[in-house]
Amino acid sequence: MRGVQIAGVSNISGDNTVGFSTAGLVNITGDGTQGVTIAGLTGIGGDNTSGVMISGFMNVTGNMASGVHLSGAANITGQSFNGMMTSGLLNVVGENMNGLQIAGIANITATKLNGLQIALCNYATKARGLQIGLVNYYREDMKGLQLGLVNANPGTRIQMMVYGGNATPANIGVRFKNQLFYTILGVGSMYQGLNDKFSISASYRAGLSLPVYKGLSISGDLGYQHIEACDNKDEVIPRRLYALQARANLEYQITKKFGIFATGGYGLTRFYNKSSNYDKGAIVEAGIVLF
Template sequence: MRLNLLFITLLLTVHIQAQTQQTTPNINFAKTSHRVNLSLWKNIATQPTDTTSATAFNLGIYSSMNRLDGLSVNILSSVVGRNMNGMQIAGLSNMNGGSMTGLQIAGICNVNGNNLTGVSVAGLVSLTGNEARGLLASSIANIAGENSAGLVIGGLMNICGENAAGVHLGGITNIAGGNFRGVALAGLLGVAGGSVNGVQISGLGNITAEDLHGIQVSALLNVTGKEMTGLQLSPVNMAIRAKGLQIGLVNYYKENLDGFQLGLVNANPNTRIQPMIFGGTATKFNAGVRFKNNLYYTILGAGTHYLDLNDKFSASFFYRAGIELPLYKQLFISGDLGYQHIETFRNKDYGYPARLYALQARVNLEYRFNKRIGVFLTGGYGGSRYYNKGVTYDKGIIVEGGVVLLSFK
């Protein structure tokens, strides 16, 4: 109660002094424009809101000022019509029509119509109409209309309308409408409408509309709309032009500048997609696709009846990687190593393992009749093992033979 009476008394005293000064004809207010403002509400304050005055110190519940050059502390909100230079602290929101230089802290949001230079910490959202430089932190989003640079931490997202630079940490996504320079870490998605010079790391995927000069890492997908120079690391990597390294399950680029791919399936302008049909002793009937890149190739496929033909249905899925060399005219020799996953389905009820895996090595001879079709004969060795214990189920020599279609691209 005493504090309330003291605050009201101080407010009335300063207000009476201000009225006294206004009735004094010899005072030059241009020389005393920085004042102290005590405010209960927007229009209940010791300093009127006009187009010339500036506030050096503000204390209140809800305050409205022309310009702030100093400290403002409010229980609810602070509104500054022009620029703010100094420190703004409010329980709910801070809003500036011009630029902010200094420190802003608000329970819900900070809004700046023009530029931000310094530190902005908001419980929910920090919004800047033009450039933001410094530290921005909020639990939902940091939004800059044009450029942003510095450390930006958003609980859900960071959005910059044009270019962005620095370190951006987003719980869900980082979005830059133009170029990005620095490090962008997002829980799900990183997007740049221009080029990226630096690092993009996201839980789900990264998308760069133009060039990438740096590193993209994600748990699912990396896409570069133009030239990739550096490293793409994810299950699926895509670029128009590659001048770097792609590591993933599926790698693709349309034009090779000086790129290298390391993955299960590598696709580029030199890749030939060649269907294969064959039979053998490992699995009786098989179909696969060979992805051929000059000397190197990989094969993905599936087969049926790993067990004997008179048993119930069993199947396998296999992957192989190898090298092919010309032997004589239309005769080629190749060698590969393979991994095979085996499912026995209902055969497990008859004493067979539910699933197995096999490691295999093969040497292949292939004869090509023309550019459309060829035949091959394979000899190799492999063994299948249990997943849940280090015991071999069976092992032996592998013999296979079949047809490959060569004209697909």
């Protein structure tokens, strides 16, 4: 087919499609597609697809695809894709992805990513570029950067941290530690500077760790802490606060699965509803690392 196809329900082309094809429900093209295809529900391309594919639900291409794929739910390419894929839920490339993947839930590149992934969860076997999401994972090799709450690979150490200090006396956290970079997700209780009633907090920290000598290492991180005042709320203390914190840490690994650390830092506790500080001051903490 060369030219323009318009159908209320579906278009089906056996071999090659060059031009513009739009249908209310389904567009199906056989071997090669060059141009623009638009479907209300699903777009299906055969071996080689280049151009723009837009569908309300899903785009599926067989072997090689290039261009821009936009869908409401999912984009799936059997082998390699060059260009940009954007979907509301999921992008899947069976082999190599060269370009940009943006999805509401997950991006999956089965072999090698060269470019950028943005989603809640990102996966690539090998990656050269950038992953941005809540959870980022690569299986074999990464030449680039991961930006997320949890950045992981097969060599990531998942460790428990139990610690306390002058800001929050009782804390427990999980640290995802790679060769240099780490992130920490934690919860704490009895935040200081409120009344003496129960309070709870949740925190996120990201930082860099450097070995010094044998089991000794130094690290530094920046963190965000959300604080629920609970029954401490009164005319002065709001129901919720947040804190921005910077820490420097000295850690000694006594055994492979047990270590101790001491922390010094500084924090600003701020109101959510106005641009001012509730409190500020030094942070002093100490604790243990397990696993």
